[in-house]
Amino acid sequence: MKLGDYFSATRLQTGARGLSFELFPPKKAELLPGLLKTVEELQRFKPDFFTCTYGAGGATRSGTLSLLETLKKNYNLKIASHLTCVGSTMDQLRSYLSDAKSIGVDYIVALRGDPPKGQTEFQQTEGGLRYANELVAMLRREYPDFGILVAGYPEVHQEAPSAEVDLDNLKRKVDTGADVVVTQLFYNNEDFYRFRDLCEKAGIKIPIVPGVLPVISLASIQRIASLCKAALPKDFVDELAKSDQEDWQFKVGTEFATRQVADLIQSGIPGIHFYVLNSSRATSKVLDAVHW
């Protein structure tokens, strides 16, 4: 099946939706067995593919391909590598993509990337790329076999001067050849629905897949949300803050995510991308609760 077909209207008519899980490379080798257990547990939901982040939060890049190779070899899964333009020349990007091809990576999540720690603005590497749409163009030109996912922002990307400019950028990525849009995490479904309507009006016809991160701890979601500028509804934060107990925050967070996902399903989404943060517990709880 082609990447876009997982999230197609035809598939939705049969009651099936696309499902993908995002992992990050384990920070130490000792963490790999636990991560593989997570992957095994998540397979009962029959995901269409797993993705692995690239260089996020200062992670090493070699870890991405190493984890994806293990997933391919051990479980023969469909796999997607995230790839950013940060710190790479075109030749370095080509070298990464050739390695990705040789280990059997199926799809690329084509991104610009965030400025590295200590820098406030994204700096284009000499001989490298400036925006994600340029990476999409390079992929289409030189690596046409990869399916391509790109990022979309229901709450508007934090550097964009306006929602219109941000949407123009997304359209550029789509017109250049992206197959699927996966969104940044969000906690107000109305933001997603508004974004989806704007995409439709702008003539974006490829699937728009919501990215969902079930909250398991107030402190960690406040940190993540402040980095990507996702708004946390006040009622939700107040409820989470009622107790410091891990069990309480897990319960409140996963119940919120269950309501969020149920509402998204009701609205006819073509699939979901879960930010699983290398642990199956919260994602499994939510998917079980909505009878995925």
Ligand SMILES: Cc1cc2nc3c(=O)[nH]c(=O)nc-3n(C[C@H](O)[C@H](O)[C@H](O)COP(=O)(O)OP(=O)(O)OC[C@H]3O[C@@H](n4cnc5c(N)ncnc54)[C@H](O)[C@@H]3O)c2cc1C
């Ligand atoms: C699903 C998903 C997965 C992610 N995975 C990772 C990861 O693995 N590693 C990582 O480091 N980060 C990751 N990120 C974060 C991402 O790298 C950041 O959000 C980054 O700041 C923007 O990347 P982008 O691909 O959306 O950039 P772009 O699409 O290039 O957009 C960046 C900014 O530039 C503007 N812009 C784009 N083109 C133009 C133009 N031609 N002229 C003027 N303005 C323009 C846009 O409006 C936007 O404000 C992920 C984000 C998402 C949503």
